[in-house]
Amino acid sequence: MKKFITFILVLVLLIGATAMVSAQVTLRHWDWHQPRMNLKLEYIEEYEEMNPEVTIDTQVIGWDDYWTKLMSGIAGGDVPDIAQFHNSQTGVFLNHLEAYPADVFDYDQYKKDIINFEAAYLFNGKFYFYPVGIMSGLIFYNKDIWAEAGYTEEDIPKTWDKFAEIAKNLTEYDDNGDVQIAGFAPNGILGVYWLDLHYQLGGNLYGEGANTVDWNNEAGKEALSFIESMVFEDRVTEPGFLAFNKALGTGHAGMAYSWSWLGGELNNNYPDLNWGVFRLPTFDGKLAPGPVARNNHETGMAVMKSSDQENKDEAFKFLRWLYEDTDYLVEANLILGTAPANVNLLDDLRIEENKLISAIAEQVPYTNIPGEIPHGVENNYGLGMLEELLFFGSSADQALETAEAEANQVLQENPVDWYVEELYTPPAE
Numbered sequence: 001m002k003k004f005i006t007f008i009l010v011l012v013l014l015i016g017a018t019a020m021v022s023a024q025v026t027l028r029h030w031d032w033h034q035p036r037m038n039l040k041l042e043y044i045e046e047y048e049e050m051n052p053e054v055t056i057d058t059q060v061i062g063w064d065d066y067w068t069k070l071m072s073g074i075a076g077g078d079v080p081d082i083a084q085f086h087n088s089q090t091g092v093f094l095n096h097l098e099a100y101p102a103d104v105f106d107y108d109q110y111k112k113d114i115i116n117f118e119a120a121y122l123f124n125g126k127f128y129f130y131p132v133g134i135m136s137g138l139i140f141y142n143k144d145i146w147a148e149a150g151y152t153e154e155d156i157p158k159t160w161d162k163f164a165e166i167a168k169n170l171t172e173y174d175d176n177g178d179v180q181i182a183g184f185a186p187n188g189i190l191g192v193y194w195l196d197l198h199y200q201l202g203g204n205l206y207g208e209g210a211n212t213v214d215w216n217n218e219a220g221k222e223a224l225s226f227i228e229s230m231v232f233e234d235r236v237t238e239p240g241f242l243a244f245n246k247a248l249g250t251g252h253a254g255m256a257y258s259w260s261w262l263g264g265e266l267n268n269n270y271p272d273l274n275w276g277v278f279r280l281p282t283f284d285g286k287l288a289p290g291p292v293a294r295n296n297h298e299t300g301m302a303v304m305k306s307s308d309q310e311n312k313d314e315a316f317k318f319l320r321w322l323y324e325d326t327d328y329l330v331e332a333n334l335i336l337g338t339a340p341a342n343v344n345l346l347d348d349l350r351i352e353e354n355k356l357i358s359a360i361a362e363q364v365p366y367t368n369i370p371g372e373i374p375h376g377v378e379n380n381y382g383l384g385m386l387e388e389l390l391f392f393g394s395s396a397d398q399a400l401e402t403a404e405a406e407a408n409q410v411l412q413e414n415p416v417d418w419y420v421e422e423l424y425t426p427p428a429e
Helices: 002-023 034-050 063-076 087-096 107-113 143-148 160-170 190-200 218-232 244-249 262-269 309-323 326-336 355-366 383-391 396-413
Strands: 025-031 054-060 082-084 131-142 179-181 255-259 275-278 293-299 301-304
Touching: 025 034, 025 309, 034 054, 034 309, 034 326, 054 309, 063 087, 082 309, 087 293, 131 143, 131 190, 131 244, 131 262, 131 326, 131 355, 143 275, 160 218, 160 255, 190 218, 190 255, 190 293, 190 383, 218 383, 218 396, 244 255, 244 262, 255 262, 275 355, 293 355, 301 309, 309 326, 383 396
Parallel strands: 025 054, 025 082
Antiparallel strands: 082 301, 131 255, 131 275, 131 293
């Protein structure tokens, strides 16, 4: 009898141990950005303490290799359960992502709280990667050069006419008349800057259905003519001058246009630079009704469709816990140099006190996301050609005609599936 009881006890212990082992879940997570992963690790440690049956293994893979490894993992059946995502890869990877379950995540609340949620995140009524932050174009300036010219923060311009006047006054020339300090340096990013002006004047990136771009129009010509006037009449910069980031960082520009990532570069590469930043001026000085610029979303994590169902369920539990923690979202945006996508976080004191992110937060509700932009349209051809064409002899009309034709050729070879530009609606006053 004792032997039988002993046998039963051992059996119960073995079954219990087996159940405990089977209850353990290990989730794999990849990211390409070490500072963001460092932040996640702090929260992962807390989550694992709260949920001892869950382990989250992390790996940082450089951007250049990340997407190749993810795609080869899909082909070979070896993927992370949770992958950091970027919306530039939407067309390639969307079919390999698991939709965020509506019974766990409140879609209706996100439509109210997340800027551009329906345009930027919903695909056939579902979303597959989490909204974290938004990046857009801003004006960075050298505070010391401003002070030498007699300007203070009180002089930050709201209109482009005032901006051009300040840029002209900041410009310095050598004895030969060559620009030594550019009042404004759009060099190296002129096409991207032009697109924001184009938006302000009523233009779009794409034509109907995104089968073509729509640049060579009155809004496009007016925007490029304004740049042309600053470069060739006011001479606030010149062809061949330092690129915007180096010009500002080395003290050779009073102002430069860039997306908010430049703040991190300035801090890392030019730690002694006394720089400030402000939201984009507009032609009439107003933000509403917008859009005043293009934006892009810094997306969060996605769950891979080919993961085991148990792992997917656990992954979404973790993501809900993490993304419902507003401290994580604020801290992540501070690291990334982005404004929170959730409007309820824009007035967080940590956001308001950050000079870079508060500038984005001011204008981001009035910015638009066009959807997918093929690399050639934004870089090698299209927008990337406008500067060279304008700086080396083409008129505004000729530059737009040529760049538009080249961009349209790219679109014929790489059609855009994700196109949401026409969904922009002005925020409620």
